[in-house]
Amino acid sequence: MKPTVVAAAPFLHDRHDRHDRLDALRGVAIVWMAAFHFCFDLSYLRFITEDFYRDPFWTVQRTCIVSLFLFCAGLGQAVAVKQRQTWPRFWRRWAQVAACALLVSAGSAFMFPRSWISFGVLHGIALMLLICRASAGWGRWLWPLGLVAIALPWLVQHPFFDTRLTNWVGLVTRKPVTEDYVPLLPWLGVMWWGLAAGLWTLGRRPRWLTGTLARPLAPLAALGRWSLAFYMLHQPVLLGLLLAWRTLANAGAGA
Numbered sequence: 001m002k003p004t005v006v007a008a009a010p011f012l013h014d015r016h017d018r019h020d021r022l023d024a025l026r027g028v029a030i031v032w033m034a035a036f037h038f039c040f041d042l043s044y045l046r047f048i049t050e051d052f053y054r055d056p057f058w059t060v061q062r063t064c065i066v067s068l069f070l071f072c073a074g075l076g077q078a079v080a081v082k083q084r085q086t087w088p089r090f091w092r093r094w095a096q097v098a099a100c101a102l103l104v105s106a107g108s109a110f111m112f113p114r115s116w117i118s119f120g121v122l123h124g125i126a127l128m129l130l131i132c133r134a135s136a137g138w139g140r141w142l143w144p145l146g147l148v149a150i151a152l153p154w155l156v157q158h159p160f161f162d163t164r165l166t167n168w169v170g171l172v173t174r175k176p177v178t179e180d181y182v183p184l185l186p187w188l189g190v191m192w193w194g195l196a197a198g199l200w201t202l203g204r205r206p207r208w209l210t211g212t213l214a215r216p217l218a219p220l221a222a223l224g225r226w227s228l229a230f231y232m233l234h235q236p237v238l239l240g241l242l243l244a245w246r247t248l249a250n251a252g253a254g255a
Helices: 020-044 056-082 086-112 119-153 183-205 215-224 227-254
Strands: none
Touching: 020 086, 020 215, 056 119, 056 183, 056 227, 086 119, 086 227, 119 183, 215 227
């Protein structure tokens, strides 16, 4: 399953409120994601032959990319809490994520009718952000709760959770046939850990997040500020360019 991933851009506010170091970390995840998706598209269009669904080289990368994005989303929620983000702003940003999740489902149903995305990373982030917002005051309990969330799918599985209506929980006996799957469990644990780490850092070592960013990393920070827009646009652009390349190559071969 390819990682259709997005960072915590829906929660990191106006430019003067942002932390460049967090944006740069998200930018690293975006570059990694784009490179991964480019390779996936090459395989999908049969320029190369790779197994993105079973080869550990790709599946482990997917896990790392999604983990980094969700950890950044948790860090972003910690920043929002510390900056006393209002509920209206929260709901406005959350609605953007939810709307994009619906667009991803619709687009994937068109391209992959048998494996369309019913609960991918944007769907997961939309739900997990609600939970993180409600649990931000739990403090140090977020660490053990995150561990429980990560461990639970390894300990509990039931066929009840194998349907499209219930697999969003994550306690499945088998992975669903879908192009992206980021259920509540275990991924809520990663975001909880990001939230806990962000709250601790802003309370004890704020300069780790608020300090000056090295100038060579500025492009990554700029990219990290637009993660949601980048996510929604990069695949159509990549696929369009590759399809144009293939068309030109075929035309040249037939000339």
